[in-house]
Amino acid sequence: MRASGAPSPESGGQAHACRVLFAPETINIAEVTRSIEVAKRMPDGVDCVFTGFSPRNSELIKQAGFDFILQEPRLTDAEARQALDFDQGRSLRHPFTRSMLSQRVASERDLIRRLCSGAVVIGVTPSQFISARAESVPLVFVRPFAYSLPHLEAAQRLGSTGFLPRTTAAQRLIDRASAAALHTVGMRVPLPRPFYQVAADNGVTLPSSFAAGLTADLNLIASAPHLLPPSLEMPEDHRVVGPIFAHLPGEVPPIVAELAAGEQPLVYFAVGSSGNRELILSVLSRMEQAPCQVLAPVRSYLSEADISSLPANVHVTDWLPADRLGDAIDLAITHGGEGTVQTSCVQGWPFIGIPLQFEQRFNVQRCVAFGSARLVNQADAATTDWPALIRTSLADPDMRGRAKRMARLMERLDGPGEAARSIMELLEGPGTGLGARASRSSLALA
Numbered sequence: 220m221r222a223s224g225a226p227s228p229e230s231g232g233q234a235h236a237c238r239v240l241f242a243p244e245t246i247n248i249a250e251v252t253r254s255i256e257v258a259k260r261m262p263d264g265v266d267c268v269f270t271g272f273s274p275r276n277s278e279l280i281k282q283a284g285f286d287f288i289l290q291e292p293r294l295t296d297a298e299a300r301q302a303l304d305f306d307q308g309r310s311l312r313h314p315f316t317r318s319m320l321s322q323r324v325a326s327e328r329d330l331i332r333r334l335c336s337g338a339v340v341i342g343v344t345p346s347q348f349i350s351a352r353a354e355s356v357p358l359v360f361v362r363p364f365a366y367s368l369p370h371l372e373a374a375q376r377l378g379s380t381g382f383l384p385r386t387t388a389a390q391r392l393i394d395r396a397s398a399a400a401l402h403t404v405g406m407r408v409p410l411p412r413p414f415y416q417v418a419a420d421n422g423v424t425l426p427s428s429f430a431a432g433l434t435a436d437l438n439l440i441a442s443a444p445h446l447l448p449p450s451l452e453m454p455e456d457h458r459v460v461g462p463i464f465a466h467l468p469g470e471v472p473p474i475v476a477e478l479a480a481g482e483q484p485l486v487y488f489a490v491g492s493s494g495n496r497e498l499i500l501s502v503l504s505r506m507e508q509a510p511c512q513v514l515a516p517v518r519s520y521l522s523e524a525d526i527s528s529l530p531a532n533v534h535v536t537d538w539l540p541a542d543r544l545g546d547a548i549d550l551a552i553t554h555g556g557e558g559t560v561q562t563s564c565v566q567g568w569p570f571i572g573i574p575l576q577f578e579q580r581f582n583v584q585r586c587v588a589f590g591s592a593r594l595v596n597q598a599d600a601a602t603t604d605w606p607a608l609i610r611t612s613l614a615d616p617d618m619r620g621r622a623k624r625m626a627r628l629m630e631r632l633d634g635p636g637e638a639a640r641s642i643m644e645l646l647e648g649p650g651t652g653l654g655a656r657a658s659r660s661s662l663a664l665a
Contacts, residue, residue: 237264237265237266237337237338237646238265238266238267238268238334238335238336238337239258239261239265239266239267239268239336239337239338239339239340239642239646240268240269240270240330240331240334240336240338240339240340241254241257241258241267241268241269241270241285241339241340241341242269242270242271242327242339242340242341242344242347243269243271243341243342243344244271244272244273244302244306244341244342244343244344245271245272245273245274245275245276245277245280246273246275246276246294246299246302246303246492247276247303247306247342247343247492248276248279248465248491248492249342249465249491249492249556249557249558249559250342250343250344250361251276251279251280251342252279252464252465252466252467252558253342253361253441253463253464253465253558254269254340254342254361255279255280255283255285255465256463256464256465256466256634256635257340257361257463257635257638257639257642258283258285258340259283259635260635260636260638260639261639261642261643262639262643265643267285268285268286268288268334268336269285269286269287269288270287270288270289270290270327270330271287271289271290272289272290272291272292272293272294272323273289273293273294273299274289274293275299277289279467279468282468283468288330290323290326290327290330291322291326292319292322292323292326294314297314298314301313301314302314302315303492303493306343313411315345315346315411315413315414316413317413317416317417320345320346320349320413320414320416320417321417321420323346323350324346324349324350324353324417324421327346327347327350327351328350328353328354328421331350331351331354331356332354336354336356337356337357337646338356338357338358338359338642338645338646339351339356339357339358339359340359340361340642341358341359341360341361341435342360342361342362343362343433345410345414345433346417348414348425348432348433348435349414349417349418349421349423349425350421351435352423353421353422353423357436357437357645357646358435358436358437359435359436359437359438359439359641359642359645360433360434360435360437360438360439361439361441361463361638362438362439362440362441363440363441363442363557363578363581363582364440364442364447364459364581365381365382365577365578365581365582366405366430366577366578367430367434367438367440367457368430368431368434368438368454368457369440369451369452369453369454369457371401371402371405371406371430372402372452373448373451373452374398374399374401374402375398375399375402376452377398377448377449378394378395378398378399379394379395379398379448380394380397380398380401380581381448381581381584381585382574382577382580382581382584383397383580383584384584384587404429405428405429405430406428406430406431407428408428408429409427409428409429409432410425410429410432410433414432434456435456436456436645437456437458437641437642437645438456438457438458439458439460439637439638439641439642440453440457440458440459440460441460441461441462441463441557441634441638442459442461442462442557443461443462443561443564443628443629443632444459444461444632445589445628446585446586446589447459447585458637458641460634460637460638460641461632461633461634461637462561462564462565462629462632462634463558463561463634463635463638464542464557464558464559464561464562464565464634465541465542465558465562466540466542467538467539467540467541467542468540469540470540471539471540471543471544472536472539474514474534474536475514475539475544475547476547478512478514478534478547479546479547479548481512483510483511483512483532484510484511484512484549484550484613485511485512485513485514485547485548485549486509486511486512486513486514486548486549486550486551486552486609487513487514487515487541487544487548487550487551487552487553487568488502488503488513488514488515488517488551488552488553489515489516489517489541489551489552489553489554489559490517490520490553490554490575491553491554491556491558491559492556493554493556493575493576493579494517494520494554494575495520496520496521496525498554498573498575498597498600499515499517499520499521500521500525500529501600501601502552502573502600502603502605503515503517503529503530503533504528504529504530505603505604505605505606506529506530506532506533506605506606507530507531507532507606508606509532509605509606509609509610510606510609510610510613511532511549511550511609511613512532512534513532513533513534514534514536514539514544514548515533515534515535515536516535516536516537516538516539516541517535518535518536518537519537519538521535541559541562542562542565542566544566545566546566548566548568549568549613550568550569550570550571550609550612550613551563551568551569551570551571552570552571552572552573553570553571553572553573554572554573554574554575554579555572555573555574555575555579555580555582555583556579556582557578557579557582560572560582560583560586561629563592563622564586564591564622564625564626564629565626565629565630566626567622567623567625567626568622569591569592569612569615569618569619569621569622570586570591570592570593570622571592571593571594571595571608571609571612572586572587572592572593572594572595573594573595573596573597573600574594574596574597575597580594586625589621589625590617590618590621591618591621591622591624591625592618593608593612593618595608
């Protein structure tokens, strides 16, 4: 529940007696932080309770002042990794057996009833597509644009995936063929069989395709509108709310100011929840000749021996409040997760993306097309001349200029506030919940 002393600025003095259950897949820090940012903007009188099947990242929820309920069956570390790989398209294997899904759904349904939840807000939490519907509770999916129904429909209509380059005629031909394949797969390939079995056990009929099966009653696209396809047609149950990214607690450590005050540029390197030790070491170990200092909040992935083997200009830290690093950073290198990309865009950082899966490739490629980013394929990360690429990127005035232009566009958007308003409209009807609804003209940037 909302901690006392943490009022929402959007309440407008109105009373709202309801409870919203936030159920991100807590193994994914991006989902957790998106949910926290939305929950912080819900109006006074709305109890926001969090739940999950792993304690991972739950400390962030508690630090933000919300209750967290750990449910059974708990995800093991191996199951968590398998679930992340499946979610991010790196593997067809998943831990969601009929037995596990049945237990999760039973646990979720019981909690929804006990809390008398007015709505359930999720990330990619697949069991809730059964549980919330079985309890006839509105389901809200805060999600990226990539792989959504509007993305698949735009891919078919425009002949473009959004995550492949289109500079040459050959590239455009490949992208057009890939767009057709993307639409076909998304609209025809079903969810894994256990989902339909457990749904039937609970009196729920899931749609026949993967994309439709993972579509909620209200789908909030947490993406910048100017990075989405032109003339985008949004279904009635989808709404573009704008960027939602982490605002981590804690102070910016002194090392940031010390490095920023030095003679060399400061490069920020981060890989979110989907990174891995091999990628990190393959990039950071090649930084000795790079004309910069490197700030790398990746300690959780590395051993002390790994850290001691890195060049002296690489400074490894724990998680950082990246949204407050601002002008200290001259260039970022990231995995292309939506939250990390948005953090770079909001602060006007040009960046180099190393996408690890197609959603991240979409995020990076949209910024490449905008002119504020470069893309390095994961397969090329270990052989890339990073000192040369960093030197070229730092010296590119067009890339810096486009990054500053991106920041000016992003500052007009309020993703968390727009998401909170949308949830309250779902609960209470149009024009209710947060006082007068904010103007949506800020979303018409494309």
